[in-house]
Amino acid sequence: MDLLLSRASADTLHEPAPSGRILETILSAAMRAPDHGKLRPWRMITVSGDARRDVAERIVASMKRLDPDVPQAKIDKRRHRFSTTPMTIILGRHLRPDNKIPLIEQDLAVGAAAMNILNALHFAGFGGLWVSGEMTCDPVLAAELGFPAPHALAGFIFTGTPEPDRTLPKRRDVTDYVAEWNGKPVSFGADQGKVAE
Numbered sequence: 120m121d122l123l124l125s126r127a128s129a130d131t132l133h134e135p136a137p138s139g140r141i142l143e144t145i146l147s148a149a150m151r152a153p154d155h156g157k158l159r160p161w162r163m164i165t166v167s168g169d170a171r172r173d174v175a176e177r178i179v180a181s182m183k184r185l186d187p188d189v190p191q192a193k194i195d196k197r198r199h200r201f202s203t204t205p206m207t208i209i210l211g212r213h214l215r216p217d218n219k220i221p222l223i224e225q226d227l228a229v230g231a232a233a234m235n236i237l238n239a240l241h242f243a244g245f246g247g248l249w250v251s252g253e254m255t256c257d258p259v260l261a262a263e264l265g266f267p268a269p270h271a272l273a274g275f276i277f278t279g280t281p282e283p284d285r286t287l288p289k290r291r292d293v294t295d296y297v298a299e300w301n302g303k304p305v306s307f308g309a310d311q312g313k314v315a316e
């Protein structure tokens with residue numbers, strides 16, 4: 120429980136990223152996600168080493184495709200991030216629109232798989248940060264990466280080793296997000312203006 124309750128996204132990531140058996144074990148956590156209909160809609164692509172530059176350039180091309188006026192500083196930042204982060208796990212959504220399981224449930228399963236990966240990274244001493252960005256919704260980029268429509272992207276998990284003595288973010292108390300059912304519509308502390316942002 121201490122491990123679970125101490126997870127936090129890691130913004131600054133150093134070498135090494137997980138590899139070999141430990142990487143396989145971490146990614147295996149995805150296979151434990153709840154999954155209505157056993158569709159296993161999650162897909163993961165690992166990107167490390169020289170392949171990072173190729174993906175970084177595809178990200179930049181996507182940004183320019185979506186916004187021809189995208190600021191150069193934003194491009195430089197993303198290119199740097201994707202080409203220097205020790206490893207990026209690209210999250211794919213292998214969706215089946217014709218299946219009786221609603222798409223929202225397929226997406227929720229992908230999210231649960233991603234969360235399991237983030238937790239497994241933390242449990243194994245690594246760190247991760249799940250980012251999206253507008254390029255996550257670019258069908259051209261998704262197809263280039265292996266997810267042609269109706270499949271799509273769910274984002275990118277930057278992966279590596281976090282700073283050893285980073286400050287962990289304070290978390291709100293869960294009591295403002297929980298209520299016991301008493302037969303009437305509930306209201307939550309979180310929605311009463313009681314919780315400071």
Ligand SMILES: Cc1cc2nc3c(=O)[nH]c(=O)nc-3n(C[C@H](O)[C@H](O)[C@H](O)COP(=O)(O)O)c2cc1C
Pocket residue numbers: 126127128129248249250251252273274288
């Ligand atoms: C689907 C999804 C997309 C996200 N996209 C971004 C993003 O593009 N950029 C970003 O800074 N954080 C993004 N986040 C939030 C971070 O992953 C992270 O949750 C946040 O920095 C807070 O850190 P914490 O996980 O320790 O609470 C996203 C989270 C989710 C679930």
